[in-house]
Amino acid sequence: MVQRILEAAKIESLDPSAIPRLRMPERGTVFAARAARLLQLAEASNPIAGYLRLMAALADAQQRILSTSTALMPARESIERNQQHSMPIVPALTDERDPAWRDVLFMLLDIIEAAGALTPPLAQLVARLRTTDAATLDTQADAIIALRFAEIDPAAAPFIVAALQVVWTDLATRIAVSDVPYLDAPGVCPLCGSMPVASIVRVGGTHDGYRYVQCGLCSTEWHVVRAKCSNCDSTKGIAYHAMGTPTDDETEEQRAARAKQAALKAESCDECGTYRKIGYQDKAYDFEPYADDLASLTLDLLMGDAGFRRASPHPWLWPEHVDEA
Numbered sequence: 001m002v003q004r005i006l007e008a009a010k011i012e013s014l015d016p017s018a019i020p021r022l023r024m025p026e027r028g029t030v031f032a033a034r035a036a037r038l039l040q041l042a043e044a045s046n047p048i049a050g051y052l053r054l055m056a057a058l059a060d061a062q063q064r065i066l067s068t069s070t071a072l073m074p075a076r077e078s079i080e081r082n083q084q085h086s087m088p089i090v091p092a093l094t095d096e097r098d099p100a101w102r103d104v105l106f107m108l109l110d111i112i113e114a115a116g117a118l119t120p121p122l123a124q125l126v127a128r129l130r131t132t133d134a135a136t137l138d139t140q141a142d143a144i145i146a147l148r149f150a151e152i153d154p155a156a157a158p159f160i161v162a163a164l165q166v167v168w169t170d171l172a173t174r175i176a177v178s179d180v181p182y183l184d185a186p187g188v189c190p191l192c193g194s195m196p197v198a199s200i201v202r203v204g205g206t207h208d209g210y211r212y213v214q215c216g217l218c219s220t221e222w223h224v225v226r227a228k229c230s231n232c233d234s235t236k237g238i239a240y241h242a243m244g245t246p247t248d249d250e251t252e253e254q255r256a257a258r259a260k261q262a263a264l265k266a267e268s269c270d271e272c273g274t275y276r277k278i279g280y281q282d283k284a285y286d287f288e289p290y291a292d293d294l295a296s297l298t299l300d301l302l303m304g305d306a307g308f309r310r311a312s313p314h315p316w317l318w319p320e321h322v323d324e325a
């Protein structure tokens, strides 16, 4: 296994035309770019503008902590063990989570509160989180990472996720691409094993024209060829859907032309019945998968009506749990 990893890394470095398989988050800008994009999207008469501005403040707080924090680094031996087994190199689902993640949570709450403009229910939530005991916070973190919906507190989850994102993005910025193994399982982050949010077709540099899906936890992006389901790997039954109101007599060609112009689409898959959003940087340069996914609930409604479900939830927007007996 180790040899296979070395070979893959070597091949990439020898062939300059090879597609870069990973795009690691940039420590100085990752959350700041997200915050800026959320503010941008909050302006254009978005029905959830107020919510997006609050989430922008949360992303700003994440950036402040990431820019000033000291590193949390997992033990070298656990990295090597995971490499040998083609496992995510710093798995989110772990018994060895650094308890410092809870300090990050409290720092986030302090910054958000100091920024002002907390609505009364939000101020209550912040107060509640501050007095929640460590074991309960850890259980919430586990439930979120393992997607055990029935146990997740949807109101508190965005803040808990935000703290975990800071810790795992911190790790991602410190890991060399050549250390990240090729996974046997498709559809999950090779760094932390989490599900991606959305994808982006990038412009410029070595990533030009290639599609990357972005991890919802550690912000690492990995390459997935276009017109392929990022959830189940199928290349059959892939379709694209854009927002906008079709005219009554819209022909199939007109619909296709309208979809072609869109900077944001949903990529659906008939094989697994899910969709994920995809953005085109040549049409919207500041497109940021995490922010744009959160800000485009209208597209989610449209996809729900069309009979598709999200391949994975947005980490800052958890559905209220309903028992499906």
Ligand SMILES: [Zn+2]
Binding pocket: 189, 190, 191, 192, 193, 194, 215, 216, 217, 218, 219, 220
């Ligand atoms: Zn990840």
Ligand SMILES: [Zn+2]
Binding pocket: 229, 230, 231, 232, 233, 234, 269, 270, 271, 272, 273, 274
């Ligand atoms: Zn699929």
